[in-house]
Amino acid sequence: MAAAPPHVLLFPAPLLGHVSPMLKLAKVLSLRGLLVTFLTTEHVHRRLGADEGLNCHPGFSxxxxxxGLPADHPRSGGQFMEVITSLAAQSPERYRDLLVSHHGQWPVTCAIVDWVMPFTAVGKRLEIPVIAFRTxxxxxxxxxxxxxxxxxAGEIPFxxxxxxxxxxxxxPGMEGFLRRRDLPSFCRVKESSDxxxxxxxxxxQRTTHYRGLIFNTGETLDAAELAHIMSTCPVTYTVGPLDTILCALDRSTGSAAGPPSSSSPGWWREDRTCMPWLDAQSPKSVVYVSFGSLxxxxxxxxxxxxxGLANCGHRFLWVIRPDLLEEMDGAGDIPVELAEATKEKGCLVEWVDQREVLGHPAVGAFLTHSGWNSTIEAISAGVPMICWPFFFDQMVNSRFISEVWRIGVDMKDTCDRxxxxxxxxxxxxxxxxxxxxRNxxxxxxMxxxxxxxxxxSRIHLDQLIEDIRAMSLETSPAETA
Structure with missing residues (x-):
């Protein structure tokens, strides 16, 4: 029997901030000649819509x-951990079947999984190499x-x-600037048994047992932290920004795999009416406002x-997605002064292509939730940030933005005009x-x-692909049957 070609299965957590970068990596690997299967939940698959034409792309499925959740579950905001827990409760046989049976296609020889996903034990049992993607x-x-x-050390719980x-x-390495306020939000608990x-x-901790660890970043941006991480996870790849690499590969191959630039593949309908509005503004005069997808x-x-935006004196473009508010009845009546100020110097939209907006010369600052994708996109576009982190890693990111990289300000835990x-x-x-x-x-x-x-990033990407090809020789069809 002929040796199985490298066939990578990618499995992101079912959240836009996780799906988006992993879909970009999947495209990059496909364009570099690997067979790729992108695994999502049925809910995410529906939101991806037409799959950006990739179902017709050779070697990509x-x-x-x-x-495991009811159809009306919100799957957003504070409920997303329920999605992860439900997936973890799924039968291991379901994952096993995905790895060993592909309806006549070559079997999976390597899996790249979101670090939070319940996949490690199944891959180890089948002797399929597993690499973690840290989004x-x-x-x-x-x-x-x-x-x-x-x-x-008794530093958490506080x-x-x-x-x-x-x-x-x-x-280690953060003793001089990291405050309790800047720790990930899950540290704000009353008991260590939370x-x-x-x-x-x-x-x-499971991440340390994978065959490798992938980051969507450039090595020089995070050199100090990577040095610490590699003492525990020695095989670490920095392959970002992935959207920039994908754009370059698309140009060089003439690929028809779909537009690579969108930050939200099919998640919400992008409103392009803001682009003519931006075109009419002066350079660096607009504050772009978006708090991400959760x-x-x-x-x-x-x-x-x-x-605060109406009173600050600057024009603003604000993304107010349909589920941004806690209350189901939406924003309600808007005070007259806000409606008038917005009419004069604001533009409200439900969703945009964030990379395109950040790259527009009229944008001078980004009021952001400090999610990692947004942070990398703003840095790539050269746009400074005003940070209002919501939860988890965003608390740390915003501190680095303000105190380490010095490319913005941090207003976490404060919300007044x-x-x-x-x-x-x-x-x-x-x-x-x-x-x-300048920073x-x-x-x-860089x-x-x-x-x-x-x-x-190109060197690390080449090494990742070389290692995946080597791993494919470890896993034959006979071993996974």
Whole structure:
């Protein structure tokens, strides 16, 4: 029997911020000649819509499985851990069947799985190599890896009468700037036995047993944190920004695999009416506002942001997706002064192609939830940030943006109109505005060098593909039958 060609199965967590970068990696691997199967839940598969034409792309296929939740489950915001738990409860045989039976196609010889997904034991049982994809950044992942140290040192749970601005000492390399406030949100628990804290700690430790670990970043951006991570996970690949690499591969191959630039493949309908509006604005005069795909606001929070933007003196483009508000009745009546101010200098849309907007010359700042995808996209575009993190790794990312890379400001745990307006003005026109723009421009150039031919991301991508090909020789059809 002929040797099986390398066939990679990719399995992201069923959330846009996880699906998007892993779909980009899947496209890159397909364009580089590997067979690829992209596994999602049935809910995500429906939201991907037409699959961007990839079902017709040679060597690329989609598969889906039920997530075990009722159809009306929101699968967003604070409920997303329920999705992961439900998937973990699925029968191991279901995953086994996906790995060993592909209806006449070549069997899977390597799996790349989201680090939070319940896949490790099945892959190990079938002797199929498993590589983890960490969809967040190295800076947050290192704090996740240090969770046992934080617990052992008594730094989490926080002691009685704690000061949120006190520095933590149990994350090596971050002792001089990381505060309790900046730890991942799952650290804000009352007991070390908290189930979410324990689940995250357990999933993070499992990552150390995979055959490798992938980050969507450039090596030079996160060199210090990567050095710490590689002491525990020595086989680590930095292959980002993936959208930039994908654009380059599409141009070089003339691929028809679909537009690579979108940050939200089929998730919501992108509203392009904002582009002519942006075209009419002066360079660097617009604040772009988006809180990603999971953040939810209360109506008072929405109004504080809205007043702050209306009063700050700058034009703004704000993405208000359909499920942004906690309340089911939407924004309700909007105060007259806000409606008038928005008519004069604002533009509201439900969803946009974020990379395209950030790359527009009219955009001067990004008010963001500090998700890793948004952070990397802003850095690549050279746009400084105003950070209002919502949960998990976003708390760490925003601290790095403000205090390490010095490319923005951090307003975590605060939501009032005066602070919003002050911080927007600080980034747009304050004393440090030019410094932040210079810093982010420097990082943008650094990221471009990483993805250029001979850059670290291209080298790591080549190594990843070479290692996948080598792993495929370890797994024959006979062994997985």
């Amino acid at each position: 989609f598969r889906s499985i039920p997530d 967040g950044g190295p800076c947050s992942f290192w704090t996740y890896l240090c969770t046992p140290r934080l617990i052992e 002691p009685v009468g704690y000061d949120m601005d006190e520095l933590v000492r149990s994350v 189930p979410i804290l324990q689940a995250i700690a357990s999933a993070t 953040t939810v606001l209360s109506r008072p929070q929405l109004l504080e942001f809205w007043h 005066a602070t919003v307006g002050r911080m927007v003005n600080e980034v747009m026109e304050g004393e440090r505005a030019d410094e932040m723009r 982010v421009a420097g990082l943008s150039e 990221m471009r060098e990483c993805v250029d031919e001979g850059g670290s």
